[in-house]
Amino acid sequence: MPQLEMMPALDYQSDVYKDAYSRINAIVIEGEEEAYCNYNQLAGLMPKDAEELQKLAKMEFKHKKGFEACGKNLGVTPDIPFAKEFFGELHGNFQAAAASGNIVTCLLIQSLIIECFAIAAYNIYIPVADDFARKITEGVVKDEYLHLNYGEEWLKANFETAREELETANKQNLPLVWTMLNQVAKDAIELGMEREALVEDFMIAYGEALANIGFTTRDIMRMSAYGLAAA
Amino acid sequence: MFGLIGHLTSLEHAQSVARDLGYPEYADQDLEFWCSAPPQIVDEITVTSATGQVIEGRYVESCFLPEMLATRRFKAATRKIINAMVHAQKNGLDITALGGFSSIIFENFDLSQLKQVRNVTLNFEKFTTGNTHTAYVIVRQLEQASKQLGMNLSDCTVAVCGATGDIGSAVCRWINQRLDVKELLLIARNPERLQALQDELGRGKIQTLEESLPQADIVVWVASMPKGVEIDATTLKQPCLLIDGGYPKNLGSKVQHPGVHVLNGGIVEHSLDIDWKIMGLVNMDVPARQLFACFAESMLLEFEKWHTNFSWGRNMITVEKMEQIGEASVRHGFRPLLIENL
Numbered sequence: 001m002p003q004l005e006m007m008p009a010l011d012y013q014s015d016v017y018k019d020a021y022s023r024i025n026a027i028v029i030e031g032e033e034e035a036y037c038n039y040n041q042l043a044g045l046m047p048k049d050a051e052e053l054q055k056l057a058k059m060e061f062k063h064k065k066g067f068e069a070c071g072k073n074l075g076v077t078p079d080i081p082f083a084k085e086f087f088g089e090l091h092g093n094f095q096a097a098a099a100s101g102n103i104v105t106c107l108l109i110q111s112l113i114i115e116c117f118a119i120a121a122y123n124i125y126i127p128v129a130d131d132f133a134r135k136i137t138e139g140v141v142k143d144e145y146l147h148l149n150y151g152e153e154w155l156k157a158n159f160e161t162a163r164e165e166l167e168t169a170n171k172q173n174l175p176l177v178w179t180m181l182n183q184v185a186k187d188a189i190e191l192g193m194e195r196e197a198l199v200e201d202f203m204i205a206y207g208e209a210l211a212n213i214g215f216t217t218r219d220i221m222r223m224s225a226y227g228l229a230a231a
Numbered sequence: 232m233f234g235l236i237g238h239l240t241s242l243e244h245a246q247s248v249a250r251d252l253g254y255p256e257y258a259d260q261d262l263e264f265w266c267s268a269p270p271q272i273v274d275e276i277t278v279t280s281a282t283g284q285v286i287e288g289r290y291v292e293s294c295f296l297p298e299m300l301a302t303r304r305f306k307a308a309t310r311k312i313i314n315a316m317v318h319a320q321k322n323g324l325d326i327t328a329l330g331g332f333s334s335i336i337f338e339n340f341d342l343s344q345l346k347q348v349r350n351v352t353l354n355f356e357k358f359t360t361g362n363t364h365t366a367y368v369i370v371r372q373l374e375q376a377s378k379q380l381g382m383n384l385s386d387c388t389v390a391v392c393g394a395t396g397d398i399g400s401a402v403c404r405w406i407n408q409r410l411d412v413k414e415l416l417l418i419a420r421n422p423e424r425l426q427a428l429q430d431e432l433g434r435g436k437i438q439t440l441e442e443s444l445p446q447a448d449i450v451v452w453v454a455s456m457p458k459g460v461e462i463d464a465t466t467l468k469q470p471c472l473l474i475d476g477g478y479p480k481n482l483g484s485k486v487q488h489p490g491v492h493v494l495n496g497g498i499v500e501h502s503l504d505i506d507w508k509i510m511g512l513v514n515m516d517v518p519a520r521q522l523f524a525c526f527a528e529s530m531l532l533e534f535e536k537w538h539t540n541f542s543w544g545r546n547m548i549t550v551e552k553m554e555q556i557g558e559a560s561v562r563h564g565f566r567p568l569l570i571e572n573l
Binding site (some may be wrong): 119123141142145194195196197199200203206207208217218220221222224225226229 | 253254256257260261263264266268270271272273306307310314318349350496
């Protein structure tokens with residue numbers, strides 16, 4: 001039986017690595033910024049939970065600072081305009097949902113999709129990160145599980161009324177995730193992260209969240225793979 | 232609660248099962264998709280022992296496919312197994328068997344080093360390869376099916392193909408200590424391991440497959456990987472008992488000759504119907520009663536509340552442990568599959 005091929009050692013200071021890192025690092029920084037804004041906006045929509053949501057927002061802000069430090073540590077300038085465009089459509093969908101007061105859709109986008117995407121990406125990144133970034137990312141990923149849990153618990157408590165909107169919001173937003181993932185697949189490879197592992201980890205985290213909320217295995221298999229084949 | 236980690240036999244098979252079960256998102260997808268697919272619990276199982284005890288279990292589909300090995304997508308293959316184990320543990324399964332290629336991949340890629348997976352620390356004590364029960368069932372099949380064919384073991388030459396593997400070496404140990412056979416032929420690819428086995432047993436003739444087949448009255452086939460080996464049935468003795476304990480089981484379709492009896496090895500029949508869907512999908516002849524002995528091992532460990540990795544590591548199976556699991560097997564109503572329609 002053949003053995004697993006060892007990954008070639010990554011050169012964190014090479015131009016190729018730093019070039020890819022400038023986009024991936026920007027996405028992470030922008031993702032945390034997006035999360036910070038989204039939780040603050042949700043606090044306005046959900047006055048009863050405002051205090052907790054503002055606490056989550058603050059954590060996201062701290063994560064953003066941490067990832068900015070990771071870029072600086074490698075001497076990389078993050079390509080923020082690229083990252084803003086990268087999140088553009090998902091951002092637009094969140095804003096439209098917030099404007100119509102569709103809390104369920106907002107939670108699906110932020111607390112489920114963005115958090116699961118972050119959890120998957122950070123977990124895949126940790127084993128291949130430089131020492132400085134690894135420590136920061138390990139701390140961040142622990143927080144992100146808490147954030148995912150917030151959304152899960154709320155949606156679980158409101159499952160019967162939220163179910164239909166969750167299905168619609170899933171159809172509208174999950175295909176965007178696959179497109180976004182494809183957009184950075186090449187850069188991710190330079191950082192030692194494989195697309196299929198990212199997809200699998202995302203589907204695991206997302207599927208577990210859907211299960212906790214109350215969906216059946218059948219629902220989960222349908223919902224978590226939605227749009228993947230076409231992407 | 233016990234668990235079984237399984238997989239389907241090919242991409243085509245997986246697509247058709249997904250279609251039958253009503254998962255269109257998975258039905259028409261290519262290997263690329265399956266390489267990214269997460270594990271799922273797709274069956275809930277209730278088993279009643281011959282003693283009347285009732286236990287519950289779950290079937291975890293790992294989404295591993297043999298094509299992942301054939302196309303050298305080893306990382307995907309190993310991810311499937313590890314992620315299925317995490318899924319089993321997260322779902323509170325107390326003892327889970329690694330079925331099909333799962334335990335082979337776990338061993339060969341040395342996955343015991345991957346204990347920390349995301350936010351889960353895998354507890355390997357909650358998993359078993361099921362190989363002790365498989366080896367026990369194979370030796371019982373050897374004893375009982377040879378009798379069915381009117382063979383006298385003390386006149387028989389037995390060839391074990393894949394003798395140095397976990398199951399193969401256990402079968403050799405049993406034959407050595409418990410049976411009176413005329414000759415034991417040891418066949419495997421690695422000469423050092425063969426020598427070590429021969430030294431341990433203090434007997435056994437090391438031979439090539441080609442040399443051994445025409446001499447053997449009984450062939451126990453437990454090679455772990457398909458090798459594309461062709462067997463010329465006309466060169467075999469008649470009668471000849473061929474116990475196909477390998478995975479996947481394909482000797483029955485490869486070797487068809489009067490006087491050559493192919494028995495699916497490592498398969499047990501339960502004395503009562505098992506409430507599950509999944510064995511129908513893996514093409515068992517009697518899906519409500521027949522199952523892989525490795526799966527049955529996790530049921531036995533659950534019945535006995537031996538929530539421990541009873542079979543683990545390589546070449547650690549002793550005759551005493553085979554007897555221990557064998558007694559439990561009999562107690563709860565399992566029996567080795569034998570030759571039908573003689």
